[in-house]
Amino acid sequence: MSVTNNKRLKIIRVPIPTPTLWPHTSTNCYLIGNEHESILLDAGYNQPETKQGLDEVIAKHNLAKPSSILLTHFHPDHAPGVLQLVDWEATIFCHFQEKEAILDAIAPINTVSVLKDGDELTVAGVKLQVIHAPGHTPGHLNLYIPSEKVLLAGDNILGEGTTWIGKPDGDMTDYIQALQRLQNLEINKLGPGHGDWVLAPHQQIQFVLDRxxxxxxxxxxxxxxxxxxxxxxxxxxxxxxxxxxxxxxxxxxxxxxxxxxxxxxxxxxxxxxxxxxxx
The missing domain is CATH 1.10.10.10 (Winged helix-like DNA-binding domain superfamily/Winged helix DNA-binding domain)
Structure with missing residues (x-):
């Protein structure tokens, strides 16, 4: 677990054990907020360790219980963990192109709210910018926090190695275009879908593009x-x-x-x- 914070906002990476792809053994969830308001980005795998790990971090850092859960995409190591968090009564967000796949992944939950590129959320008085960054999946979302110069990139960028792109969900043209767009953001720190914080984000994005x-x-x-x-x-x-x-x-x-x-x-x-x- 690692934390980025200022007086207003904490951004906490919470690696949750998941049966994800080698060499990674966990999926990153991100708690964003303070003692008054918070949200969660990604929810990991549908297993009790998901809720246990998140609840421990929320208590340790004196965060408000998340009122919203934003899912970067529908894959089983990122979305179905919301089934462990139903007592939060949080609003679940995803990109509109991913709505049906998300609903399949989190059934029997049958309600989600949809987002599109350029939408903004606010938590603890700080604006969060929604970026549609497809390629890994059609409706893959990233979350950019301009005031902190932080990008939470989901599976577009990993802490180690490169993500996979392919049928039936992925598109290489979309992915390369998404990375080129992310490269133009002002970023000092990047939160990957798996692995540690990336402290040289532009170099890592360029590494993936070059690869x-x-x-x-x-x-x-x-x-x-x-x-x-x-x-x-x-x-x-x-x-x-x-x-x-x-x-x-x-x-x-x-x-x-x-x-x-x-x-x-x-x-x-x-x-x-x-x-x-x-x-």
Whole structure:
């Protein structure tokens, strides 16, 4: 757990144990507020440890019980933990494109409020800016706190490594555009979806952008060498058995997302499950 605070506002990262993707073992929830008012960003996994961990931090830091819960996206390590928090009677927020997926993830809760890009929330007198930053999922949200120069980035940025992008939820073009937009924000500190606070946020965002663009170039070079390959074959060529077996499938999906971006740009041709460079 770590804390950013001033006299008005505390921003507390609360890592909650979750069965998320290796090498991470927890999902970050963020408590934002003071003794008068607070909100929660993301709710972790649907397990008792979620409520226990959050309640302990709320008491330790003398925070008001959150009146709102904002969910960055619907994935099972970020959203369903709200089922452990129903006694808070908090309003649940998500992006309007993610509403149905969120409702599926948190059933039997059947009411959420929707947000769009540019909406503002206020907590403890401080404005929080909602940013629609799709790519990992269609309705993925980030939360920017201009007065603190803090960005809470959900799964767009991780404390270690890079996030996966791919079907059925992800889109590589959207993701790269979202990162380019985030890079233009005035940020001194970034709260990732998994891992520790990022204290050099612009460098980390650029690292992820560079990694994605380097991977795209590598894919084009491999297609030039091997003529026609499937996503599985291409992923094996890229990683050469140097990734943990548990994440091979998400690596394959991310490779596929790059390929589909190149197909849409007219650079790559797809025939059934095979991909090749256009002549």
């Amino acid at each position: 994605r663009l380097q991977r795209e170039q590598q894919i084009k070079e491999l297609l030039a060498d091997h003529k026609k390959v499937s996503t599985t074959e291409l992923t094996k060529l890229i990683y050469q058995d140097h990734i943990h077996p548990s994440v091979f499938e998400v690596a394959r999906r991310t490779t596929e997302a790059h390929l589909l971006k190149l197909v849409n740009e007219g650079i790559v041709f797809q025939e059934d499950s095979q991909f090749s460079l256009k002549a």
